[in-house]
Amino acid sequence: MFPAAFDYIAPGALDEVLSLLGQHGDDAKVLAGGQSLIPLLKLRFAAPVIVIDIGRVDGLEGISRENGHVRIGARTRHRDVESATDLRGTLDVLLDAAPLISDPLIRNMGTVGGSICHADPAGDWGAVMLAVGAEFVVKSAGEERVLPAAGFFQGPFTTGLQSNEVMTEIRIPVGSGKSGGTYLKLERKVGDFASVAAAVHIVLGGDGRVASAGIGLCAVGAHSIKATAAEAALVGQEPTDDVIAAAARLAGDAAEPKADIRGSAEYKRDVARVFVQRGLHTAIDRAQGAAA
Amino acid sequence: MKVTFEINGTAKSVDVEPRTLVVDLIRTKLGMTGTHIGCDTSNCGACTVLLDGRPVKSCTLLAPMLEGKKVTTVEGLAKGGKLDSIQVGFHEEHGLQCGFCTPGMMLVGKALIEANPHPTEDEIRWGISGNICRCTGYMNIVKAIQHAAAANATENTAGVA
Ligand SMILES: Cc1cc2nc3c(=O)[nH]c(=O)nc-3n(C[C@H](O)[C@H](O)[C@H](O)COP(=O)(O)OP(=O)(O)OC[C@H]3O[C@@H](n4cnc5c(N)ncnc54)[C@H](O)[C@@H]3O)c2cc1C
Ligand code: FES
Numbered sequence: 400m401f402p403a404a405f406d407y408i409a410p411g412a413l414d415e416v417l418s419l420l421g422q423h424g425d426d427a428k429v430l431a432g433g434q435s436l437i438p439l440l441k442l443r444f445a446a447p448v449i450v451i452d453i454g455r456v457d458g459l460e461g462i463s464r465e466n467g468h469v470r471i472g473a474r475t476r477h478r479d480v481e482s483a484t485d486l487r488g489t490l491d492v493l494l495d496a497a498p499l500i501s502d503p504l505i506r507n508m509g510t511v512g513g514s515i516c517h518a519d520p521a522g523d524w525g526a527v528m529l530a531v532g533a534e535f536v537v538k539s540a541g542e543e544r545v546l547p548a549a550g551f552f553q554g555p556f557t558t559g560l561q562s563n564e565v566m567t568e569i570r571i572p573v574g575s576g577k578s579g580g581t582y583l584k585l586e587r588k589v590g591d592f593a594s595v596a597a598a599v600h601i602v603l604g605g606d607g608r609v610a611s612a613g614i615g616l617c618a619v620g621a622h623s624i625k626a627t628a629a630e631a632a633l634v635g636q637e638p639t640d641d642v643i644a645a646a647a648r649l650a651g652d653a654a655e656p657k658a659d660i661r662g663s664a665e666y667k668r669d670v671a672r673v674f675v676q677r678g679l680h681t682a683i684d685r686a687q688g689a690a691a
Numbered sequence: 692m693k694v695t696f697e698i699n700g701t702a703k704s705v706d707v708e709p710r711t712l713v714v715d716l717i718r719t720k721l722g723m724t725g726t727h728i729g730c731d732t733s734n735c736g737a738c739t740v741l742l743d744g745r746p747v748k749s750c751t752l753l754a755p756m757l758e759g760k761k762v763t764t765v766e767g768l769a770k771g772g773k774l775d776s777i778q779v780g781f782h783e784e785h786g787l788q789c790g791f792c793t794p795g796m797m798l799v800g801k802a803l804i805e806a807n808p809h810p811t812e813d814e815i816r817w818g819i820s821g822n823i824c825r826c827t828g829y830m831n832i833v834k835a836i837q838h839a840a841a842a843n844a845t846e847n848t849a850g851v852a
């Protein structure tokens with residue numbers, strides 16, 4: 400299989416990428432790691448006139464901390480999140496999710512921003528970003544927008560990104576409270592897309608009550624789902640077994656799974672519930688163990 | 692378009708259509724057929740090459756993405772007629788049957804022990820989890836990589852002493 404013919408350009412500067420995107424609009428496709436786009440090109444599900452490779456633009460890669468945020472360059476590879484062990488204790492859910500994305504070879508190429516922009520309902524980063532309350536910095540010629548993860552994922556492979564925009568950065572707020580999180584994923588075999596997965600991120604207040612809760616669900620709907628009712632049921636509460644079980648039930652209710660070869664809708668909904676319940680216990684244990 | 696890169700230590704400049712996949716460039720244009728095409732759908736790892744030292748799937752890579760990079764294929768493992776320790780490991784431990792997955796397995800194994808000289812069995816199994824073997828059941832592939840890691844360790848201590 401090989402793609403239909405296209406023009407290719409790999410600008411060295413973001414401005415050039417943005418002006419090309421402004422010029423070509425829907426005829427252009429941004430190329431990051433290529434681990435979703437190239438398979439689509441080969442299947443000819445995508446046939447852009449021009450492919451704009453952002454691989455040579457400086458400043459789009461890397462993880463840093465700044466002003467109460469962890470910043471992840473959009474072109475940071477899955478693999479580089481996997482090895483960012485200093486995120487342990489602050490953003491456990493990222494470190495737990497990264498090694499479960501596909502296989503080591505895809506993780507060496509695939510990028511966090513590419514996965515978010517691709518918006519596969521079974522993509523893992525979507526659920527994670529909803530759980531941690533991330534914001535996405537997107538740029539077009541002469542404009543910058545900051546889009547919250549909540550509301551960004553609108554349908555299968557459909558997001559709030561316009562065709563003339565590039566995602567440059569993911570910003571994740573990290574407070575000073577005690578936080579914990581985790582990612583649980585059911586897959587048919589190692590390296591597979593999720594049958595069901597759940598991302599959990601909790602911050603505890605000084606009084607031991609839940610100060611904030613983030614829960615994202617993967618592969619149980621038309622897009623990554625933020626389980627807002629479950630989150631609300633936790634905030635301000637002491638995280639007892641009953642509170643956790645009730646929140647997990649609400650998260651299961653938020654799932655909108657479809658039956659397929661991987662399982663019935665009922666089964667997947669229950670896996671989502673169980674994962675959120677287990678995930679919350681782990682997140683709270685970790686937060687309670689964490690230094691303030 | 693022109694793409695300039697290094698393959699197995701040799702600088703190359705090729706004229707390709709942008710849509711050319713790296714695996715086709717290597718096999719057809721450069722005539723090196725050690726890099727295999729298994730699934731052609733990014734799932735099997737038969738097409739594994741090292742890109743700046745990291746294993747990637749060359750069926751899921753466009754030729755222009757190689758610009759300025761270093762590629763290693765299975766043909767680049769042996770140096771001056773001497774097998775690389777990973778090749779010796781696969782030979783000694785019989786880490787193959789049909790051999791179709793072997794180039795990819797060896798490149799992944801080599802990158803793995805370069806990053807982690809003393810991998811546990813679990814780490815090896817995790818490291819090769821993107822490469823499918825339909826024949827061996829993986830037991831001897833794991834042993835082959837362990838063999839190479841042990842050989843490298845001995846060689847390194849010998850060098851130090
Ligand atoms: C065999 C296989 C298994 C996989 N398994 C999983 C899995 O288990 N979980 C999972 O989450 N993913 C999985 N993936 C997908 C993988 O994570 C991809 O890396 C990811 O979806 C896309 O990232 P990329 O950098 O490769 O993007 P690309 O393929 O380069 O681009 C994907 C899309 O995003 C757009 N895009 C990319 N970057 C930007 C940007 N900065 N701004 C604007 N638009 C952009 C592109 O135009 C394109 O439409 C798998 C892929 C394969 C081939
Ligand atoms: S041929 Fe590339 S992964 Fe199978």
Ligand code: FES
Pocket residue numbers: 786787788789790791792793823824825826827
């Ligand atoms: S030896 Fe035959 S596929 Fe691995």
